[in-house]
Amino acid sequence: MKNPTCIMVQGTTSDAGKTTLVAALCRIFYRQGVRVAPFKPQNMALNSAVTVDGGEIGRGQAVQARACGVAPHSDMNPVLLKPNSDTGAQVILQGQALTNMEAAGFHDYKQVAMQAVLASFRRLQSQYQTLVVEGAGSPAEINLRAGDIANMGFAEAVDCPVILVADIDRGGVFAHLVGTLELLSETERARVIGFVINRFRGDIGLLQSGLDWLEARTGKPVLAVVPFIQGLHTEAEDALTANTAAQSDRALKVKVPVFSRISNHTDFDPLRLHPQVDFEFVGPGGSLAGADLIILPGTKNTRADLDFLRAQGWDTALQTHLRYGGKLMGICGGMQMLGEQVDDPIGVEGAPGSTRGLAYLPITTRMGQVKTLTNCQGQLRLPGQAQPVPVTGYEIHAGVTEPLQACDGLIVGEDGVVDGFRSADGNIVGCYWHGVFNQPDALVAVLNWAGLTDSVAADYEALLEAELDRLASCVAQHWQEHKWNDALQAFMAR
Incomplete structure (x- = not known):
């Protein structure tokens, strides 16, 4: 040609x-x-x-x-x-x-x-x-x-x-x-x-x-x-990938609520394509019930989407999910939501102000003008996991998140900097890193933590090629x- x-x-x-x-x-x-x-x-x-x-x-x-x-x-x-x-x-x-x-x-x-x-x-x-x-x-x-x-x-x-x-x-x-x-x-x-x-x-x-x-x-x-x-x-440029039909024979049910400003939903392609995962994007009016793992995705407007989440009644659904032993994960803006508070004093993502978080992790986030943009390598340390596993990813966010008390980290970067947080009971985790599910070992570790004990190591990067x-x-x-x-x-x- x-x-x-x-x-x-x-x-x-x-x-x-x-x-x-x-x-x-x-x-x-x-x-x-x-x-x-x-x-x-x-x-x-x-x-x-x-x-x-x-x-x-x-x-x-x-x-x-x-x-x-x-x-x-x-x-x-x-x-x-x-x-x-x-x-x-x-x-x-x-x-x-x-x-x-x-x-x-x-x-x-x-x-x-x-x-x-x-x-x-x-x-x-x-x-x-x-x-x-x-x-x-x-x-x-x-x-x-x-x-x-x-x-x-x-x-x-x-x-x-x-x-x-x-x-x-x-x-x-x-x-x-x-x-x-x-x-x-x-x-x-x-x-x-x-x-x-x-x-x-x-x-x-x-x-x-x-x-x-x-x-x-x-x-x-x-x-x-x-x-x-x-x-x-091929990874979607913007439009949300349509749900596939529910797979009742698959071992693990994963649900992701679709926020009004959801970002980087390609994070979930490795889960959506995994042969043992019944994956569902849950749109407005949809139910989060029946999931083994719920993941709060990234968003371009964390405070507005916290309001959106509550308007859908998903905050109550998360309480029920956790009460029955389900696992909860937040990525980027989704992690920010899991904390006590999200402050945006200068209006980086919208009107200046503060919004109460879901209070599942002892952390607080403050939006700032400087944006973090970095490719990362490190070790993923999930609760109950005997050994950490190598992981790569990338960060894109404006907020800085700080712990309000001692809290175990989820990922340790190659520079020794800790990213992410884990709840005391091990059922809730969050991090800023996108792309965590792209590596086979990291994906297996997440699925094992969520309850899939015999998970297959699916190579997403090889699939893309x-x-x-x-x-x-x-x-x-x-x-x-x-x-x-x-x-x-x-x-x-x-």
Whole structure:
């Protein structure tokens, strides 16, 4: 497959397959020996990752970096927006938290942000042979066109070709593609070198007349029709993964309440995919009853989600769960909730103030402007465990949590710093570290603590690699090589 110096993937809608297609192209080029890297000018997501240079980027770009065989870097996603209210978000610029902005304020800030985007792009361009760029949402959002830095505004600034991807599983794929083209300017339409139709099921022969019409109508080739890949797992950029059907034959029941600002829910993918775990995300109005283990996840707004938790009646459900011997774990914001109090005196996550915690651990948290961003290694020390087990993870949080009395730690980092806390009875634990379940030994230790005495050591990291290879092989198999080469050549000769 011929590799360009830069190619951008834009979608007709959100969740059309942009992130997945970029990951596939990255892995295809990587397997060809190309020095390739991902790039997303602007992302809006609450799933994020810590980079090798101590920054923060969207989780999707970390997965794409894995597909390239490189460590994620903050230049790969120079603008990350992390919503903390219905109209506002924390702005992460080149890996570092800048400020909170309302949507209208960020619209005015785009000119400044574009300079950071272009600087990051140029740095990556000097280090790699090919950059595979992902757009955001759709380029046809008329109300967002002015000052655009995420889609065609960026593509025109760097003069790169664009692939337009649409999800046929949603229905209306031809309307999506043609309608999107119609809403672009003449120069933007000329930049689109072809289409990819994603998640196709059935007999391709029945689609051919539509493909022929599309190519005749637009003058642009269909570069691939990618089939629906059953059971494909790549970490979600933002949208919550749907629950699978309950597995009554599985030995351990794990429930995770879905907060209004849940973040880094990819933490739970190793549990969700484990053959012995019956996993459930519990949404508003849902029940936490019947779980062996309940895990409070991270959140972008701990105090607001404490109120949300209580409004759902989940605080009472947690009391019942613990009374009957269930285990309770908190990760990041979820751990902060387990303490006595969460203070936010300067309004880092919302309106300034204090909120009473659940008081299951003798700790208190104070939000501050400085954000902790670090990749970690250490030893996990769960209650009742004879020996600690090695664990890696990452921290992304604004708060500082302190014990109010002597309290056993959950993790000891390689630098000797203790993270996390354990209750006196051993039934409640919490830590700041994300990614703890990704290592087989650490996952086994957690499942054993929760009551699964014969747990299987599932290698989640190996699964991710295998799935990226499966995705890349599928896309490569259905890629129309001659159409791709002709389209690239025509664009370069224009």
